Amino acid sequence: MHRFTDWQGLAAKAQDAGAKGASVAMGNFDGLHLGHQAVIRAAHEACPDAPLGIVTFEPHPREFFARHRGDAAAPAFRLMNAEARANRLAKLGVERLYEIPFDAALAAMSAEDFVTRVLVEGLGVRHVTVGADFLFGHGRSGDAALLAELGARHGFGTTILPLLAEGATRVSSTEVRRLLSEGAPRAAKDLLGHWHRIEGPVIHGEKRGRELGYPTANMAVEGLHLPRLGVYAVKVDVLTGPQAGSYGGAASLGVRPMFGENTPNLETFVFDFSGDLYGQQLSVAFIDYLRPEMKFDGLPALLAQMDADCARARDILAAL
Template identity: 65%
Template sequence: MRIHHDWTALPPDARGASIAMGNFDGVHLGHRSVIDLARNACAAPLGVLTFEPHPREYFQPDAPPFRLMNAESRANRLARLQVEQLYELPFDAVLAGLSPEEFARQVLSQGLGVRHVTVGADFCFGRKRSGDVRVLTRLGHELGFDVTVAPLIGDGQNEYSSTAIRTALTEGRMRDAERMLGHWHRIDGEVIHGEKRGRELGYPTANMAVDGLHLPKLGVYAVLVDVLTGPEQGSYKGVASLGVRPMFGRNQPNLESFIFDFDASLYGEHLSVALVEYLRPEQKFDGLPALIAQMDRDSARAREILSSR
């Protein structure tokens, strides 16, 4: 998958796609339906047009973190869906200031040269969200590209939405989140240096930052770990702690993954960690022996949960 960060001066082979357009936070089953309609709309490369940062982050920079995915995780998920061209446009004052007509003409028609655009039924665009699917359809007719409006989908009772998924994650209901996402909720990123306490305890961990993300329920999880870069690339099983490490004081939240039967350095490599099942909340123990004994139990439980995966 090729990633583009501008809509101007694109090479000819990056233009003329059938695109799905939206924020795609979580890339849940509702988003999948939009992407699949774009895939089947016409004989053209499949593209996704999205924005970075998320427009909500741009307009409300001091709001609590809400994103299910960072840009890296979203790109990894879209690549798994065989998206060929990802247009990850910078959402800034210039883009925010374009009217619907200017956006359709300058970005979609002149910049990307799109052949087809697919959006969800609730999609809005342009300055002050003044354009909707009816406006987009009219502009597409005027500018020479077709538009498909994807209906909102759900499980028969509720529509799939990022809000519902965030609620499930907050409550530790990982399987409910997976049902709406169509995949395990994952945290992707670079392995960073920590305080290396895990190695001293016999549980060396790969530490990852979770800044800017909506955090699932803090605690210990059974996890599936994909090492995406470096000589140890592959899929592994493990147990992870998401939280502030109360045993060692109050800290910035992060994700610490212990990979079973693994002994290699991963500093600087990129991982994708799937949170499969919530095991227990964080807690403070009366000494390191009690902590290690609990970590042994957590590992055994995670191995049991993941044994069929």
């Protein structure tokens, strides 16, 4: 998959030759749930002889406007960071990922100018597919109907896909966040079509787990919507390094009340693994919620609970 971080000057750059002419799905694609996947499939089906592309925005517009307002207390909401989204899109067969920089200039651009300057002159799209609720342009003044009208004027096709529902539940990133906040990763999977994952590099922690016989891979979770804090059965993909592969595990997502910490992080004990993971990229999939965070009377009680957590996690993963 080719990844582009600007919409300007693509045709003039030798390394970006052939970057134009894709059939694109457009949106934020946070979580890449079943509705997003349907839009991506429709983009391919609408123009199967064109490269399949994604037009999305980085940072997420919601993040940009929160910073612009100086709203430092705005809760983190993203289900996946840009790298995790790119990894998932590659697995879905996307050939070109256009991450349009969302800045003050883009926020001020009218819907008509966005189509003319970004989609037509910048990316040279052949076809654009969006969900029925897609809005764009300054003040969210453009909708899917206007996109279709402008597409006809500028010579690209447009597909508007109805919103997807699973039974009585609309498939949306908001609903996925709600389920994860309730500690229901399996129900979230039903809307996502895949396990919810947190991806990133392994960072140095306090190394208490190693001293207790449970060495953990620590990952930062800043900027992400956090599932319910507690202990989970997880699947772990080591994406880089000599021991890349898939493993089972048990993970603690939280603030470590036993040790008086207050900054959330993700600590994963990888089953049947021996080696150094510092700096390697991990993808941790949340399978089942085991229990909330707890403060124990002492280390023996903590270790007994960790033994029980890991035994239960192994049973759950074995039954998948």
